[in-house]
Amino acid sequence: MFGLIDNDSYLTVSDGRLCIDGVDAVELARSHATPLFIYSEARIRRNIARLTDAGGRIPCPMKACYAAKAMSTLGILRAIRNAECDIEVNSGGELWKALRAGFSGDRIIFNGTSKEAWEIELAIQNDVYAIQADSVYELSLIEAAARSLGTNANVSLRLVPEIESGTHSGLRTALLTSKFGMMPDEAFAAIAQYADSDHLVIRGIHLHVGSQNPDPSVYAEALATLGRFALRLGRISSRPIEHINIGGGFPVDHIGGTRADINEDQAAILSAYFDPAGALESAWQRLAAADPAAAEAVSKLTLLIEPGRSIIGDAGICLTTVRNAKSRPNADMPGGVDQWLLTDAGFNILLSMETYKWYYHLISAQRAGVPHETRYKVAGPLCDGGDVYFDIEGKGRLPEYRMLPAGVEPGEVLALLNCGAYSLAQASQYNGRFLPAVVLIGIDGTPQLIRRRETLDDLIRADSLT
Numbered sequence: 001m002f003g004l005i006d007n008d009s010y011l012t013v014s015d016g017r018l019c020i021d022g023v024d025a026v027e028l029a030r031s032h033a034t035p036l037f038i039y040s041e042a043r044i045r046r047n048i049a050r051l052t053d054a055g056g057r058i059p060c061p062m063k064a065c066y067a068a069k070a071m072s073t074l075g076i077l078r079a080i081r082n083a084e085c086d087i088e089v090n091s092g093g094e095l096w097k098a099l100r101a102g103f104s105g106d107r108i109i110f111n112g113t114s115k116e117a118w119e120i121e122l123a124i125q126n127d128v129y130a131i132q133a134d135s136v137y138e139l140s141l142i143e144a145a146a147r148s149l150g151t152n153a154n155v156s157l158r159l160v161p162e163i164e165s166g167t168h169s170g171l172r173t174a175l176l177t178s179k180f181g182m183m184p185d186e187a188f189a190a191i192a193q194y195a196d197s198d199h200l201v202i203r204g205i206h207l208h209v210g211s212q213n214p215d216p217s218v219y220a221e222a223l224a225t226l227g228r229f230a231l232r233l234g235r236i237s238s239r240p241i242e243h244i245n246i247g248g249g250f251p252v253d254h255i256g257g258t259r260a261d262i263n264e265d266q267a268a269i270l271s272a273y274f275d276p277a278g279a280l281e282s283a284w285q286r287l288a289a290a291d292p293a294a295a296e297a298v299s300k301l302t303l304l305i306e307p308g309r310s311i312i313g314d315a316g317i318c319l320t321t322v323r324n325a326k327s328r329p330n331a332d333m334p335g336g337v338d339q340w341l342l343t344d345a346g347f348n349i350l351l352s353m354e355t356y357k358w359y360y361h362l363i364s365a366q367r368a369g370v371p372h373e374t375r376y377k378v379a380g381p382l383c384d385g386g387d388v389y390f391d392i393e394g395k396g397r398l399p400e401y402r403m404l405p406a407g408v409e410p411g412e413v414l415a416l417l418n419c420g421a422y423s424l425a426q427a428s429q430y431n432g433r434f435l436p437a438v439v440l441i442g443i444d445g446t447p448q449l450i451r452r453r454e455t456l457d458d459l460i461r462a463d464s465l466t
Helices: 025-032 041-056 074-082 092-100 117-125 136-149 184-193 217-236 264-270 276-290 292-299 309-315 456-460
Strands: 011-014 017-020 036-040 062-067 086-089 108-110 130-133 153-158 200-206 243-245 302-305 316-329 337-343 362-364 374-379 402-404 413-416 437-441 447-451
Touching: 017 025, 025 036, 025 316, 025 413, 025 437, 036 041, 036 309, 041 062, 041 074, 041 276, 041 309, 041 437, 062 309, 074 086, 074 092, 074 437, 074 447, 086 092, 092 108, 092 117, 108 117, 117 130, 117 136, 117 153, 130 136, 130 200, 130 243, 136 153, 136 184, 136 200, 153 184, 184 200, 184 217, 200 217, 217 243, 217 276, 217 292, 276 292, 276 302, 309 316, 362 402
Parallel strands: 036 437, 062 086, 062 302, 086 108, 108 130, 130 153, 153 200, 200 243, 243 302, 337 374
Antiparallel strands: 011 017, 036 316, 316 337, 316 413, 362 413, 374 402, 437 447
């Protein structure tokens, strides 16, 4: 139970209750209702520092850009900005939010595969650090937009170099079968095509090897690919690039020595953990040993990274209240029954628990200090048979049961840990359910409501009644 709660964590137990940066989780649940997301600003800053530590271990400048898609509530974006981290956005909407949160254009990189004209124009008007072009066709759209605005656009080219990682298939982004990027030869042709353009400035090259990568060696392969590209480009182009972008995907340990009871492959992905700065340092050392010329080319450039999950994933928890309890016959269980708990947090706010069968460790926030040795079937509130916290498909990607204290009854507050990334960012109002409030525990330990809980009016705010 305590694998994710230790001296290095913002999560502690006091008087038997779960605390976040010293703040009582149960009291927050009572003040703001559940479901409720709570984030630690101190943990966010610690995670950013852990990533930017690589800047002192490699011989080139580094720029860390938080992947806003992981969580883009304005209060979180402001905390990221205040920690002196830059930002990566994936749509005009995320770009607009980043600007509202106070990021200047030179601190923004703009990704995405299907950019609309207004999104491209917004990026150009705000002189973003780089619009990362996903295809040669998209380059033509960016040039046309810049020409119509009478200016030029900063761009980088996203490559798909066929690098395989050991993460979930839906999270792999550097394979030819993925939807992202252009082939290296396409990129060289594009650079030649637009070499004399008055409206495009190709400032860098970019790739991304996927999310929750269990093996740090993929970053060595990625850096080698970028180094070779930069070296070749330097030989054929009179307009050198300024940066390379290795993406993000650094993992968060969702298991942490807890009793997860999931299959070996799933456990290998979800328990993955390594030092990102160490992985980048090792990647540099391997490149320098194998290809000194490519390493020299890299040393003259700025290295960008795009961490998302590794900044916000283990900085947030979700509190949920047990709303219903029942039992079902099961001859294999003590007493001949399964005990069921129905909570108010479903996959409408924790989508990855359904799409990827993502494991979020579950504890009692009210009785965090007592043994969690009783098996329960735990499920959410949605009118959908897949809205459960356990293995419903028989493949062992989630536990068959969740372990909690004996005697859990309706009204008890539970906590799902390490679910700060790709939760509320992917949430919906499915079943007419309110999107939850978000509380940020500030550096000084003061809780601040940074997103209110929705109301009935919010469910129809965009609807037309005429």
